[in-house]
Amino acid sequence: MDPEEVIEFLGQVPLLQRLPSSSYGKIAHVVEVKHYESGEYVVREGEPVAGLCLIWDGEAEISDSSNADEGNRLLLRKYDYFGHGRTGSTHQVSVVALSALTCLILPNKYIYLLQPKSIWNADETPENFSLVEHILHLEPLDVNIFRGFTPPDAPAFRQVFGGQFIGQALAAASKTVDCFKLLHSLHATFILRGDNNVPIIYQVSRIRDGNNFATRLVEATQHGAVIFTIIASFQKEQLGFEHQTVSMPPVPSPETLLSMEELQERHMTDPRLPMDYRRRVASKKFVPWPIEIRFCERYSTREESRPSFSYWLRARGKLSDDPALHRCVVAYASDLIFAGVSLNPHRKGGIIASALSLDHSMWFHRPVKADDWVLFTIDSPTAYGGRGFVTGRMYNRKGELVVSLTQEARVREVKQSGESPKPRL
Secondary structure: OOHHHHHHHHOOOHHHOOOOHHHHHHHHOOOEEEEEOOOOEEEOOOOEOOEEEEEEEOOEEEEEOOEOOHHHOEEEOOOOEEOOOOOOOEOOOEEEEOOOEEEEEEEHHHHHHHOOOOOOOOOOOHHHOOHHHHHOOOEEEEOOEEEEOOOOOOOOOOOOOHHHHHHHHHHHHHOOOOOOEEEEEEEEEEOOOOOOOOOEEEEEEEEEEOOOEEEEEEEEEEOOEEEEEEEEEEEEOOOOOOOOOOOOOOOOOHHHOOOHHHHHHHHHHOOOOOHHHHHHHHHOOOOOOOEEEEEOOOOOOOOOOOOEEEEEEEEOOOOOOOHHHHHHHHHHHOOOOOHHHHHHHHOOOOOOEEEEEEEEEEEEOOOOOOOOOEEEEEEEEEEEOOEEEEEEEEEOOOOOEEEEEEEEEEEEEOOOOOOOOOOOO
């Protein structure tokens, strides 16, 4: 049996959706193939459990001696499984083939492969994972249902960061698609603010499973309400036409640019800046982002500038090798600064403005490594009706266009609260 075909099959088994992609290859090389004729017992009640049995093809019936009612027949079909659980060392029911049946058996000595330390990595300990990998780790609750959290050391906002919604929802969707199909597009809608102190439940709907494409709809809920949705499309890698008519703009390399920590240090010590501003910067505790950023040009939230901006980004630390994780990390990072560029021409006269994401779309054109530098170029062609619109492109170090993006956001002036200060004399 072709190992690649087995790996693709394993990715469709609901029990295995919590596994990192590397585990599928390991399982594919140790499973045993067994065939049964119609009417033949696959396993008898009370017999020792040989391991996890996955139905590859055909149909079987569960026969329970305590319930012989024909109206309650329990059937097993492709992608169903039995033989591995917490009910003891012997099988609790009999399983009989109803047709020619083919099963994959994962022997008991390899059951440990079903117990990874993370949904992204089966070998490393979580303590070695980068912060963004911790943020994108989900707890599988049931088939197609996952729970996400906002870790205490994640960047803090008044509400859940929009990139966290995108990244975690994509992680949930990716866990329900076989590992040969990778994300190529997503369309997300932000509905309500998220609560940092409450877990987020992600419900995945399997809209389509084709030979080359798969579609998933994910709804995120808190306090019983849907607060975020995303529809994502996945494609099996294929050869086809290639061209690229856009070029990466000439920008400084990331190694020559200051880090955010170095920028903060400079702002605290630059004598050309007002003393009260330097004091405010010094009083703020700097919390490193899980994404490292290097600005290609000066960026200010208080001064008028062109509605465009460029910066380099990459995940802090080394990520696990799962290519789905790298796309989730890029999606997580894509909400940083993005919509705020539409405010650049309006930052004048002491105006303080804010941008709140409404919807977000991405197209992945080529493979991407999120722990290597990616250039993010942003333009805002228009703002109108209280909404700002931005487009973006991401390039790898070789100048290849890897991602295209768009986003619309609610943009508005932030009204200053409180009364006007009264004179002291």
